[in-house]
Amino acid sequence: MTPIYDRVALIGLGLIASSMFWAMKRGGLAGHVTGYARSAETRDTARRIGLCDKVCDTLAEAVADADLVVLAVPVGVMGQLAQDIAPYLKPRATVTDVGSVKGHVISDVAPHIPEGVHFVPAHPLAGTEHSGPESGFATLFDNRWCLIVPSEGSDSEAVETLSRYWRGLGSNVDVMEPDHHDLVLAVTSHCPHLIAYTMVGVADDLRRVTDSEVIKYSAAGFRDFTRIAASDPTMWRDVFLTNKDATLEILGRFTEELFALQRAIRQGDGPLLHDYFTRTRAIRRGII
Ligand code: NAD
CATH class of the missing domain: 3.40.50.720 (NAD(P)-binding Rossmann-like Domain)
Known part of the structure; x- marks a missing residue:
């Protein structure tokens, strides 16, 4: 060629x-x-x-x-x-x-x-x-x-x-377009990385579960979900410092959804949880 x-x-x-x-x-x-x-x-x-x-x-x-x-x-x-x-x-x-x-x-x-x-x-x-x-x-x-x-x-x-x-x-x-790119990537890549880093931080902070237990008993959820938290810290620090507006917008929406699910769990609202997981599962199954 x-x-x-x-x-x-x-x-x-x-x-x-x-x-x-x-x-x-x-x-x-x-x-x-x-x-x-x-x-x-x-x-x-x-x-x-x-x-x-x-x-x-x-x-x-x-x-x-x-x-x-x-x-x-x-x-x-x-x-x-x-x-x-x-x-x-x-x-x-x-x-x-x-x-x-x-x-x-x-x-x-x-x-x-x-x-x-x-x-x-x-x-x-x-x-x-x-x-x-x-x-x-x-x-x-x-x-x-x-x-x-x-x-x-x-x-x-x-x-x-x-x-x-x-x-x-x-x-x-x-x-x-640049602005649209930064918003799309905030939802498809940047915020998922932040949330994965956070989940590892939560596990680390939980005094009643030791680090060695997290490693030893890492079930599929934690293992799959946090793979990207092994990514380079310099690269990801820079991503959040330079895509501030879009990542803050997506994190705001994420926090609202998380609070809604937290309330549903506290109130034992099974239908809400089931409907939510059914809707989001259909979307996720569309991604190969
Ligand atoms: P990497 O950490 O593997 O490599 C980055 C390289 O840049 C390192 O060798 C580092 O030493 C070098 N470097 C840092 N500062 C430098 C400087 N001032 N002058 C010269 N070299 C310098 O990172 P990567 O994953 O290859 O990422 C590179 C770029 O690609 C980043 O901008 C990142 O946002 C982007 N990117 C990364 C991914 C990913 O998943 N890793 C995906 C798409 C795009």
């Missing part, structure tokens, strides 16, 4: 960037891939496992010849990173990101993108609870959605080429 981009630079060599690399290799989507990570230890690991055609020790070297630059770092540092790479970007290059929040990332990154360079934000709806350069795998994006969230003035040809690239990585592609 003819590469979609001649040269790609991956910045931040964690789960998402490493999976992109293996998927790019599988699909022949890039001629040459450079990588940069902040820590020397991550760069050494990347070299050891053959992640990227070249792992660079400086940002400047990693992005200098790139046709596509992928920002794959926590959302809280995207703006600073964009500022740092700006002087080295090639004219007509495309800068994209994979951040889980879009409104905040766009307002942080867009002002640093030089004239003549395209900025096309994106978010692959794929992940695991693992992180770091060794956690990636080529099939992560297969049959998952990637949302392209063009910022004001995103070049339509750059949007089309990036969409083709994501389809090559295995994803289905949709285009979405």
Whole structure:
């Protein structure tokens, strides 16, 4: 297959960037891939496992010849990173990101993108609870959605080429507005993570049940429900700090529903509980 981009630079060599690399290799989507990570230890690991055609020790070297630059770092540092790479970007290059929040990332990154360079934000709806350069795998994006969230003035040809690239990585592609993206993700991803973290916190706080009992007797509910609470704390701290409005709105609604169910339990209102679980089970069964 003819590469979609001649040269790609991956910045931040964690789960998402490493999976992109293996998927790019599988699909022949890039001629040459450079990588940069902040820590020397991550760069050494990347070299050891053959992640990227070249792992660079400086940002400047990693992005200098790139046709596509992928920002794959926590959302809280995207703006600073964009500022740092700006002087080295090639004219007509495309800068994209994979951040889980879009409104905040766009307002942080867009002002640093030089004239003549395209900025096309994106978010692959794929992940695991693992992180770091060794956690990636080529099939992560297969049959998952990637949302392209063009910022004001995103070049339509750059949007089309990036969409083709994501389809090559295995994803289905949709285009979405930033505010709508952040609300949808607050309900489908961000708040579920917060609630999973909270459930583990509750178990930890319960003095009459020891941590070793929680681990030993972890029944399907706790085990399935809290898997995502093993996710990277820096990434999730940044998600909540940067998607404040939408996550607070969804948490407000969640709290109202929880209070209603709490009252139904106290009052022994079986029909209410049964109706609620019947309705929500039908919705959940619609998700494969
Ligand atoms: P990760 O923790 O596996 O990797 C992040 C990498 O960025 C690490 O190697 C870290 O050292 C590096 N890094 C941090 N600050 C940096 C800086 N200032 N400069 C250079 N490198 C820096 O995380 P990940 O899961 O690959 O997430 C990366 C991005 O993808 C995040 O913005 C996240 O919101 C988004 N995302 C994650 C998932 C998921 O489920 N993990 C899914 C979709 C999108």
